[in-house]
Amino acid sequence: MKLQIALDLLRTRDALLLLGKVAPYVDIIEIGTPLVKAEGLAVLRAIKTAYPEKELFADYKTMDAGELEATMAFEAGADSVGVLALANDATIAGAVKAGHTYQKRVVADLIGVPPQNRLSRISELKDLGVSHVELHAGLDEQSLPGYSIVDLLKTISGSVLPFAVAGGINASTIVTVRDAGAEVAIVGGGIYGAEDPQDAARRLRSAIK
Numbered sequence: 001m002k003l004q005i006a007l008d009l010l011r012t013r014d015a016l017l018l019l020g021k022v023a024p025y026v027d028i029i030e031i032g033t034p035l036v037k038a039e040g041l042a043v044l045r046a047i048k049t050a051y052p053e054k055e056l057f058a059d060y061k062t063m064d065a066g067e068l069e070a071t072m073a074f075e076a077g078a079d080s081v082g083v084l085a086l087a088n089d090a091t092i093a094g095a096v097k098a099g100h101t102y103q104k105r106v107v108a109d110l111i112g113v114p115p116q117n118r119l120s121r122i123s124e125l126k127d128l129g130v131s132h133v134e135l136h137a138g139l140d141e142q143s144l145p146g147y148s149i150v151d152l153l154k155t156i157s158g159s160v161l162p163f164a165v166a167g168g169i170n171a172s173t174i175v176t177v178r179d180a181g182a183e184v185a186i187v188g189g190g191i192y193g194a195e196d197p198q199d200a201a202r203r204l205r206s207a208i209k
């Protein structure tokens with residue numbers, strides 16, 4: 001299983017400072033939605049230039065204009081881009097088309113897809129040419145009483161596509177995520193919110209190696 005850091009920060013400078021401490025422990029660098037909204041395409045260029053050997057994921061959460069937004073991300077250096085699974089099939093198909101054009105990856109983010117609909121939507125996404133999905137409880141959902149990553153993981157069992165998982169993963173839960181069959185564990189707050197982000201990243205890496 002790969003480890004992806006979600007840079008949900010607001011400044012490129014802070015993202016680069018954090019990466020200076022944690023990059024050796026992660027496989028994929030995610031430009032978080034708040035960061036790309038704050039800094040635009042320049043943050044993709046800056047981080048790809050600083051870490052050309054790392055896979056760069058642009059967390060666009062695209063809901064419309066799939067081909068255009070994916071193209072923008074790919075041309076700025078992203079190796080993969082996120083489109084919302086809730087988007088219209090035409091949006092998904094547009095993003096997939098850009099992925100083929102640039103030979104890069106499109107990940108469909110299941111955030112907001114009701115649990116009972118997830119597996120059927122994954123099958124539809126596969127038919128639309130999507131190759132990877134993300135099982136995702138966002139920051140707001142995580143803050144609700146009773147949120148449990150174990151319950152989240154139950155809803156992906158039987159997926160016909162490889163999946164990443166995001167939803168408040170930390171050093172105590174990452175092994176459960178791996179054992180559920182995830183291809184990628186995405187960790188944001190568990191690293192950037194830790195007292196010692198480098199130690200947090202090191203412990204996450206050693207838990208799954």
Ligand SMILES: O=C([C@H](O)CO)[C@H](O)[C@H](O)COP(=O)(O)O
Pocket residue numbers: 006007008032033034059137138139142166167168169186187188189190
């Ligand atoms: O995608 C995310 C969220 O929607 C804010 O943009 C996070 O990057 C993702 O949830 C991972 O972060 P943590 O849940 O803090 O690990």
